[in-house]
Amino acid sequence: MARDASGNSWKVLMLEDNEDDALLIVNHLETQGCEISWDRVETEKDLRQRIADGGWDVVLSDHTMPLFDGASALRVVRELDPDIPFVFVSGTLGEKAAVAAIKGGAQDFIVKHDLSRLTPAVERAIADQALQKRHRLAQEVLRKLSQAVEQAADSIFITNREGEFEYVNPAFEQLTGYGPASTHGQTPALLKSQDQDPSTYAELWQTVLSKQVYRGTLINRKQSGETFFEEKVITPLVNQDGQITHFVSTGRDITDRVQADEDRTRLNAILEATTDVVAIADAKGKVIYLNKAGHTLLATALNLTDDEPGKARAENALNAAQQLIQGALAQAEKHGVWERESMLENASGQHIYLHQVVMAHRDQSGRIAYYSTIARNISERKQFEAQLQHQATHDLLTGLANRVLLAEQLQTEMNRARQLKHLTAVIFLDMDNFKRVNDGLGHSIGDQLLQQISVRLGRHIRPNDILARYGGDEFVIVASDLTDADTIPGILDKVKRAFEQPVRIAGQDIFVSFSAGVAVYPDDGDSVETLLRNADSAMYQSKAIGGRSFRFYAPAMNERQHRLLALESELHRALERKEFVLHYQPQASLRSGKVCGVEALLRWNHSERGLVAPNDFIPLLEETGLIDDVGLWVLRQACQDMRILAAEHGHAPRVAVNLSARQFSSQRLAEQVAGVLRDTGLPAEQLELEITEQMLISDLESSRATLESLRELGVTVAIDDFGTGYCSLAYLKRLPLHVLKVDRTFVSGLPDDGNDLAIVEAITLLAHKLDLQVVAEGVETAAQLETLRALGCDMVQGYYLSKPVPLSTLAGAATLTV
Numbered sequence: 016m017a018r019d020a021s022g023n024s025w026k027v028l029m030l031e032d033n034e035d036d037a038l039l040i041v042n043h044l045e046t047q048g049c050e051i052s053w054d055r056v057e058t059e060k061d062l063r064q065r066i067a068d069g070g071w072d073v074v075l076s077d078h079t080m081p082l083f084d085g086a087s088a089l090r091v092v093r094e095l096d097p098d099i100p101f102v103f104v105s106g107t108l109g110e111k112a113a114v115a116a117i118k119g120g121a122q123d124f125i126v127k128h129d130l131s132r133l134t135p136a137v138e139r140a141i142a143d144q145a146l147q148k149r150h151r152l153a154q155e156v157l158r159k160l161s162q163a164v165e166q167a168a169d170s171i172f173i174t175n176r177e178g179e180f181e182y183v184n185p186a187f188e189q190l191t192g193y194g195p196a197s198t199h200g201q202t203p204a205l206l207k208s209q210d211q212d213p214s215t216y217a218e219l220w221q222t223v224l225s226k227q228v229y230r231g232t233l234i235n236r237k238q239s240g241e242t243f244f245e246e247k248v249i250t251p252l253v254n255q256d257g258q259i260t261h262f263v264s265t266g267r268d269i270t271d272r273v274q275a276d277e278d279r280t281r282l283n284a285i286l287e288a289t290t291d292v293v294a295i296a297d298a299k300g301k302v303i304y305l306n307k308a309g310h311t312l313l314a315t316a317l318n319l320t321d322d323e324p325g326k327a328r329a330e331n332a333l334n335a336a337q338q339l340i341q342g343a344l345a346q347a348e349k350h351g352v353w354e355r356e357s358m359l360e361n362a363s364g365q366h367i368y369l370h371q372v373v374m375a376h377r378d379q380s381g382r383i384a385y386y387s388t389i390a391r392n393i394s395e396r397k398q399f400e401a402q403l404q405h406q407a408t409h410d411l412l413t414g415l416a417n418r419v420l421l422a423e424q425l426q427t428e429m430n431r432a433r434q435l436k437h438l439t440a441v442i443f444l445d446m447d448n449f450k451r452v453n454d455g456l457g458h459s460i461g462d463q464l465l466q467q468i469s470v471r472l473g474r475h476i477r478p479n480d481i482l483a484r485y486g487g488d489e490f491v492i493v494a495s496d497l498t499d500a501d502t503i504p505g506i507l508d509k510v511k512r513a514f515e516q517p518v519r520i521a522g523q524d525i526f527v528s529f530s531a532g533v534a535v536y537p538d539d540g541d542s543v544e545t546l547l548r549n550a551d552s553a554m555y556q557s558k559a560i561g562g563r564s565f566r567f568y569a570p571a572m573n574e575r576q577h578r579l580l581a582l583e584s585e586l587h588r589a590l591e592r593k594e595f596v597l598h599y600q601p602q603a604s605l606r607s608g609k610v611c612g613v614e615a616l617l618r619w620n621h622s623e624r625g626l627v628a629p630n631d632f633i634p635l636l637e638e639t640g641l642i643d644d645v646g647l648w649v650l651r652q653a654c655q656d657m658r659i660l661a662a663e664h665g666h667a668p669r670v671a672v673n674l675s676a677r678q679f680s681s682q683r684l685a686e687q688v689a690g691v692l693r694d695t696g697l698p699a700e701q702l703e704l705e706i707t708e709q710m711l712i713s714d715l716e717s718s719r720a721t722l723e724s725l726r727e728l729g730v731t732v733a734i735d736d737f738g739t740g741y742c743s744l745a746y747l748k749r750l751p752l753h754v755l756k757v758d759r760t761f762v763s764g765l766p767d768d769g770n771d772l773a774i775v776e777a778i779t780l781l782a783h784k785l786d787l788q789v790v791a792e793g794v795e796t797a798a799q800l801e802t803l804r805a806l807g808c809d810m811v812q813g814y815y816l817s818k819p820v821p822l823s824t825l826a827g828a829a830t831l832t833v
């Protein structure tokens with residue numbers, strides 16, 4: 016749309032019933048150089064519609080129309096849009112109507128027959144209306160602003176350049192107590208408090224007078240005298256000439272916040288200064304704070320070095336704190352507050368004990384807001400408690416368990432024995448003649464003696480057994496996991512042997528022996544008290560018979576013990592009384608069919624019990640050590656008997672003598688054998704010594720040395736009971752052996768038992784490969800003998816040929832043939 020020089024380009028809404036008049040007006044405006052787009056309405060409805068469409072620069076309205084009058088049209092337009100310029104263009108308009116029109120909000124009125132004023136009237140109407148609109152909007156903004164200031168929560172006041180109050184808002188009055196009346200003619204100095212540093216005011220004035228905005232916190236005083244912290248913003252207002260005309264101050268009471276900050280700072284200082292570990296975790300349990308003590312303690316607990324970078328060190332400490340709190344979250348959530356003792360172990364195995372309180376903190380809706388834990392290092396207390404516990408349960412002098420701990424441990428062992436169906440032996444030891452040591456050598460030596468006894472006893476019991484000092488010179492051993500009560504004398508024997516050597520204290524040798532009493536769970540009692548009482552009473556019985564011995568509480572065991580003791584003393588006397596005799600069992604060669612050797616077998620010719628078999632007394636001889644003397648007697652007697660036989664009959668067979676384990680392991684064996692051969696004059700090749708597989712393998716190196724020295728003497732060696740032990744073919748090859756005696760358990764199954772047949776055949780083949788002779792023991796039938804012959808066995812021994820016989824009848828038996 017082209018414009019004229021004035022640039023008027025209007026969109027005109029015409030309220031006109033006469034279209035020609037409307038065109039006339041438009042035409043006039045256009046001839047005035049205005050560019051017009053226009054529309055014409057003549058009813059209220061259309062007017063409302065077009066005004067609602069918007070975009071009109073001016074409404075030109077007739078005053079009198081058949082369907083609608085101008086005054087109503089003006090009301091409608093003002094109602095719908097107060098800012099559209101409205102000009103009446105009418106035929107005639109009386110003065111009264113014109114005044115009413117101007118009052119009603121029309122900008123001007125023009126008579127149709129003189130349109131010369133129309134263009135400037137429209138121009139002025141548009142300009143006036145625009146100004147009015149701006150004014151109205153400004154008024155509106157001002158009204159809103161003053162409403163905002165009046166209703167603001169912050170305190171606001173305005174002072175003039177001299178600083179005198181010109182306005183205070185209700186919030187100011189509410190905060191300070193000063194209203195418009197009490198501030199009239201006053202300056203903000205009435206808010207000053209003594210608590211405020213004066214330099215703050217100087218800084219404030221310097222800032223605002225240099226036209227800058229001041230921001231800061233002031234400590235002000237209310238009308239009531241109460242001081243408060245106010246967060247201030249003071250803005251200088253500057254006029255067009257750059258002069259400060261006013262100051263606007265907004266303030267906010269931050270007393271609560273400052274106090275909360277101060278509280279927080281104080282609390283934080285306390286948290287950082289406390290020696291307890293304090294950690295805080297968020298609602299999900301993630302640690303978000305750990306105090307200084309926490310960092311220090313956890314870093315120590317983790318052996319974190321100072322070389323570690325600070326950040327990594329702190330992170331590691333936080334991780335440790337995380338672990339510390341993690342396990343307790345569920346309990347804290349459940350109970351609100353939860354206490355526990357926890358333990359941290361550092362890389363060096365050092366334990367740090369903590370007493371920990373864990374709390375779950377909830378918000379108002381009951382949801383977990385965060386968790387906190389306070390942990391105190393109680394390691395010293397724990398150590399002290401452990402010391403107290405140790406002192407309460409251990410004997411101070413020896414460090415052994417005392418009665419209290421003994422009772423506890425014994426109860427545990429009894430419970431275990433009940434479950435495993437085992438036996439538990441309570442051995443009550445009372446030192447013989449301790450009083451004499453104490454009285455004679457003094458209490459200090461007595462104490463040292465008890466200490467050394469404890470050590471020696473400790474070394475001679477099994478690691479799992481319990482050793483306790485019951486009081487004075489009384490000790491208790493609890494031996495558990497026993498399957499057979501017969502093992503108990505062995506335990507006591509070990510204790511006895513532990514004190515074969517005297518205890519040396521301050522250059523003095525002190526010989527120690529005990530009186531011992533034994534009670535066995537479950538037979539002798541099923542409570543700690545009963546077992547200890549019964550073991551104690553058994554110990555008194557032992558003391559009553561002179562000490563240096565032990566008694567079982569159970570009468571049956573004492574009987575057995577009695578029997579063994581009686582047998583032991585009888586065996587002692589048997590040697591002196593010459594009650595031991597030798598019987599000889601012939602061995603025949605399957606090649607020649609003739610007797611080629613005999614085995615010497617020990618018998619005890621008991622005055623009352625008759626001939627006692629070796630199995631009934633040899634174990635006891637071994638146990639008591641008597642076997643040394645008896646074994647030597649057997650060796651000497653067998654050699655002498657063979658010499659007698661040779662002297663009487665011109666020749667004698669080779670004699671095989673059984674050695675006990677103790678004899679074989681003796682360093683003096685070769686020397687003793689040589690001595691006997693020399694004394695009796697029996698040629699060495701006529702003596703054979705029988706040992707078992709177990710004896711050999713218990714100490715292979717020393718066995719080899721013994722066998723070598725026997726071979727050097729010219730004596731042969733047979734392995735007895737072959738096949739029943741743990742024989743390894745490897746050692747058979749490497750040791751100087753001569754004969755294998757196949758155990759009679761394999762012979763008894765011949766000829767029908769295929770396994771026995773295979774075993775005997777294998778042994779025979781193996782022996783021959785290793786250049787060893789084979790003797791089959793326990794041959795009782797002709798069938799067995801023939802089978803052995805067929806298997807290539809060298810010699811046989813057994814009842815089929817002859818039972819063991821006394822020397823007097825051996826000569827006859829030696830002529831037997833097979």
Ligand SMILES: Nc1nc2c(ncn2[C@@H]2O[C@H](COP(=O)(O)O[C@H]3[C@@H](O)[C@H](n4cnc5c(=O)[nH]c(N)nc54)O[C@@H]3COP(=O)(O)O)[C@@H](O)[C@H]2O)c(=O)[nH]1
Pocket residue numbers: 600614615616617618628629630633646649673674675735736756759792793794795812813814815819
């Ligand atoms: N350390 C020593 N041990 C010795 C001594 N004297 C014997 N003993 C060992 O005692 C065990 C039992 O011996 P004993 O009761 O004399 O029995 C021997 C034979 O009587 C028996 N035998 C022999 N033939 C048969 C038979 O056909 N049937 C059968 N049922 N028994 C038979 O075998 C025993 C000989 O065995 P072994 O010595 O293995 O050859 C016994 O282990 C002896 O070793 C000794 O002075 N010192």
